[in-house]
Amino acid sequence: MKEDQPICYSCLNENCFIKKHLHLEKMKQYVIKKESFVCKKSNQFITEGDSIQGLYFICSGKVKTIKTGINGREQIVRLTKNGDTIGFRGFGTSKKYLIGASALEDTVLCNFSNETMFEILQNVPEFTYALMLFYADELNKSENNIRKIAHMNVRERVIDLLLYIHRKFGQINDLIDIELSRKEIADFAGTTEEQAIRVISNLKKEMLIKTVGKRIGILNISELRSEIMEHKYF
Template structure:
């Protein structure tokens, strides 16, 4: 990993929390305090249990956040792209990161230290309010996912994951715009790699998906949605 300075005002990432609040005069003094970090694919930039070093905003790229589960196995809990925030679960309530994070491709991160974030939250009410709404939405998503997973079988969990990454990253030339290994798919779906491979093979034989290396393309979105539709209304 290495540091590189990028200018927020010329950034084209309109989804970023920081970018959305650059019109506020109070933000000017805080922008100069941020650090930019460039990660190569597979680089770990947050270690679970490490001292909290502020929040990370993805300027460009993709990353995964993981949590250590039973028998020390890492489980993917979130996939992130341009504009997303990483490290927010421990901020303000813990002195350590509650998750680990890895770059899924070459990624540029903007890091705002603990001190800078506290100053922004204390002096920029518009930003604080927006972040509060973000936390509320994330909590709602987490609660819904817990209810869904409790009622889904393994095939349904894999389908739910495929539809999630299809919504979040989009599809280009018939393939979802993110590379995930079979192990990563299994980790996110809460199953074994062998089971994930069997389910993907079955979905492929049913002409519901296609695969090219680590990329998956969804051929029949409506059919897959209908298979798990009942779980969307708990």
């Protein structure tokens, strides 16, 4: 479903790659080429293995990126919000998306085609340099996540996830501002739904978190941090 294109120059997403480089005269010719659309909650807009159709930037909303694991099991590899970039894995080196992506809530997405992105990368060195640093940072995060999964037990992985979404999305009215099912929590933490439910139940009994439906609120962030401090949470 197409909608009026959000105006990049009045966009409030200051961490968006496009927004950050709008002060450059060269960017004007590329911004007008983007397409915007609404992806409804639970709908998928990138299918793993499909041909790459450029990069997506979140104007508003929340998205999960997924990777198919052993026996076809879905593994959530990233949660994203306003201003974040989607579809960069494999971009420029592969002809197919290495991940899938779907909306966690009604989300407005901006898409820049392969052709437009390659033109930007070839003609706007400031943008290219920033994207290179972004890739380096994402690689570092991926390596840290692999290490954490290898060394953390199930409880620690669930706690690490709760602290991550608390940092990224914040808390409103004592509840983290993202709605995730217990299965999605398990898929991101690398465990089973039953184990995730058990850990969440225990954390509630210990008065470290609270739940309202699918929403979770952290009640004692310092205690949760201390449990995974040895894994270098910070």
